[in-house]
Amino acid sequence: xxxxxxxxPVNAFSDVDKKGIAQAITSVYQNFMPRFYVGVTFQEVxxxxxxxxxxxxxxxxxxxxxxxxxxxxxxDLKITFFNRINTLLEPWxxxxxxxxxxxxxxxxxxxxxxxxxxxxxxxxxxERRWMEENRASARTHA
Amino acid sequence: xxxxxxxxPVNAFSDVDKKGIAQAITSVYQNFMPRFYVGVTFQEVxxxxxxxxxxxxxxxxxxxxxxxxxxxxxxDLKITFFNRINTLLEPWxxxxxxxxxxxxxxxxxxxxxxxxxxxxxxxxxxERRWMEENRASARTHA
Amino acid sequence: xxxxxxxxPVNAFSDVDKKGIAQAITSVYQNFMPRFYVGVTFQEVxxxxxxxxxxxxxxxxxxxxxxxxxxxxxxDLKITFFNRINTLLEPWxxxxxxxxxxxxxxxxxxxxxxxxxxxxxxxxxxERRWMEENRASARTHA
Numbered sequence: 205x206x207x208x209x210x211x212x213p214v215n216a217f218s219d220v221d222k223k224g225i226a227q228a229i230t231s232v233y234q235n236f237m238p239r240f241y242v243g244v245t246f247q248e249v250x251x252x253x254x255x256x257x258x259x260x261x262x263x264x265x266x267x268x269x270x271x272x273x274x275x276x277x278x279x280d281l282k283i284t285f286f287n288r289i290n291t292l293l294e295p296w297x298x299x300x301x302x303x304x305x306x307x308x309x310x311x312x313x314x315x316x317x318x319x320x321x322x323x324x325x326x327x328x329x330x331e332r333r334w335m336e337e338n339r340a341s342a343r344t345h346a
Numbered sequence: 347x348x349x350x351x352x353x354x355p356v357n358a359f360s361d362v363d364k365k366g367i368a369q370a371i372t373s374v375y376q377n378f379m380p381r382f383y384v385g386v387t388f389q390e391v392x393x394x395x396x397x398x399x400x401x402x403x404x405x406x407x408x409x410x411x412x413x414x415x416x417x418x419x420x421x422d423l424k425i426t427f428f429n430r431i432n433t434l435l436e437p438w439x440x441x442x443x444x445x446x447x448x449x450x451x452x453x454x455x456x457x458x459x460x461x462x463x464x465x466x467x468x469x470x471x472x473e474r475r476w477m478e479e480n481r482a483s484a485r486t487h488a
Numbered sequence: 489x490x491x492x493x494x495x496x497p498v499n500a501f502s503d504v505d506k507k508g509i510a511q512a513i514t515s516v517y518q519n520f521m522p523r524f525y526v527g528v529t530f531q532e533v534x535x536x537x538x539x540x541x542x543x544x545x546x547x548x549x550x551x552x553x554x555x556x557x558x559x560x561x562x563x564d565l566k567i568t569f570f571n572r573i574n575t576l577l578e579p580w581x582x583x584x585x586x587x588x589x590x591x592x593x594x595x596x597x598x599x600x601x602x603x604x605x606x607x608x609x610x611x612x613x614x615e616r617r618w619m620e621e622n623r624a625s626a627r628t629h630a
Contacts, residue, residue: 207410243396243406243408252503255527266527266529270449298603306600315450322428349552376541387533412591
């Protein structure tokens with residue numbers, strides 16, 4: 205469900221960094237949904253391919269996220285989420301001197317499939333089974 | 347209108363595969379809108395650049411779709427669409443042992459231009475002409 | 489806030505072109521918001537990786553835009569925006585014989601941070617300071 209796209213300067217992150225970032229992000233979601241819902245992708249963008257305010261920016265990390273499985277139910281939850289993410293990512297981004305920006309879009313729950321299955325609703329027995337088994341399977345409830 | 351982005355493992359698809367996939371996808375839309383509305387892009391993602399549940403996944407295909415020209419008018423149509431797509435793509439994805447996930451976002455019809463033209467409304471004479479000519483042109487109706 | 493993604497044929501644009509395009513785009517927004525809100529990215533897509541209507545298209549430019557800081561307040565403003573963009577980009581796109589398509593999605597204002605800060609509301613003293621300083625900083629108003 206969350207699909208994270210992290211656009212970053214060439215060689216900003218090692219493979220170890222990337223796995224660490226992906227695991228930090230996954231930790232934010234895994235108590236609320238199956239771990240395998242969390243997709244994180246990295247894409248290098250060279251300096252001549254990113255402009256901020258009309259100028260090339262060689263030290264910029266742009267994060268674009270689609271939330272599908274859940275929508276925020278209150279302003280407090282939104283603030284908590286962003287503060288937690290910004291804190292978690294601090295060692296890889298702010299501490300290294302990068303500028304960064306991120307935004308989330310919320311897309312329709314019922315326009316989403318995994319392995320051809322429509323994911324179960326939040327809190328259902330099927331969702332609990334998907335969390336336990338950490339994989340998609342046929343639903344046993346409507 | 348639909349803009350498909352298919353993120354796939356390096357060398358997962360040949361050029362022949364890609365054209366076959368694009369044509370299968372186009373076939374789902376072409377009775378309802380001009381063929382040239384259907385855009386399909388492919389992007390290789392190496393194993394160290396995609397993480398599912400915090401782990402690198404070398405066999406994962408992630409499809410992200412923007413629907414612009416049409417919105418689904420019923421739950422049945424949504425289910426039919428996803429089932430048809432999953433069946434059509436089966437030879438290139440499930441049959442080859444890939445895991446896959448896809449989601450659709452619906453974006454505003456009136457924030458969209460092709461060749462500088464705002465596309466005509468569904469069912470208008472202009473849209474029928476665009477379907478017949480398979481290209482954008484100036485509108486003759488409001 | 490606006491995040492522009494410009495998918496273009498290999499070698500369609502020089503670095504000078506890209507900067508010119510980014511500056512033209514930024515000029516559309518800069519009277520209404522801080523310049524550094526405007527992010528423009530370029531991504532080459534080879535002919536075998538983009539299909540329009542099921543056929544590879546070696547001369548196609550696809551622009552996908554997320555608007556976060558502002559939503560259009562009237563139909564006239566939408567039309568004005570697209571016409572202005574299409575005119576501004578004409579030297580790099582239509583004049584060179586490329587086909588092109590673009591669409592905008594509007595994503596939630598309150599799901600967005602820059603340097604860890606939630607951007608100030610439109611028209612506030614904090615936003616004016618961000619415009620003057622052309623950088624994000626801690627807010628001084630709620």
